[in-house]
Amino acid sequence: MITVVIRNKNQEKELDFLLKNLTQRYLNDIGEIIVIDNLSTDNSEKIASLYNAQFVTIKNFSYGKSANLAAEVANNNIIVIFSAHSYPVSHDFFKEIKVRFIANKNLAGLRCLHNSGDFKNYINNISAKSDPNKSGLIFCGSAFNKEVWKKHPFKSDIQTMEDKEWTLRVIKAGFDIEFSPSIFCYDIKRNHKQNFFRYKNEVIGSYQLWHNDITFKNVVNSFLGSILNSFKTFFINILYTFKRFYFLLKFIINKPEKF
Secondary structure (H helix, E strand, O other): OEEEEEEEOOOHHHHHHHHHHHHHHOHHHEEEEEEEEOOOOOOHHHHHHHOOOEEEEOOOOOHHHHHHHHHHHOOOOEEEEEEOOEEEOOOOHHHHHHHHHHHOOOEEEEEEEOOHHHHHHHHOOOOOOOOHHHHOOOOOOEEEEHHHHHHOOOOOOOOOOHHHHHHHHHHHOOOEEEEEEEEEEEOOOOOHHHHHHHHHHHHHHHHHHHOOOOOHHHHHHHHHHHHHHHHHHHHHHHHHHHHHHHHHHHHHHOOOOOO
């Protein structure tokens, strides 16, 4: 059976939808559901109890630490991780995961599909060995093998891209990371502060893992390009605001015949 682990912090509505989805559509495929909660102050714990999900609190959160905690408390060897704001879509989501773990005893993890990049790499058969960033594990809508984790736990002391670091490490150790055609939705809207926090982490992670260096020239070109695009977007939005306004005025004056 499969253990489903959900990372959550103050996302009671999203958590409720995900748990409803899991219990109504996939209960026969799932052995247990565990919510790893980062000190929520809303009704997350109450909602988890309504669906008989185990509720485990993590105080000093990091993505690697939460994944390690998930593996420690899980009773099954196949562990699927979701964020509360994501949910499985395809009807055979977990069945496809099981099939691949049964077929490949050397499998460390599976990356499921949720965006165009995933689909393109999956259809074009681009492996995690050749593209560990876009074909490697992600800590949302991914599955990993607890037996491999026992030998290679996640790093809990790195700031970001701990899933990609683990991908590189287990591939180097001789294990496989593959795609599963299991489709999920990643449904989140971040504010400017959250996007900036994510941007900082991705810059640091890209430098540490992929050695993408940052130069003064890159910074200046990026800054000027962003300013130019901002002005361009602003004026285009103004233009089409006036075009919509003009169209509606014309529509009021010359309304078409109703059917």
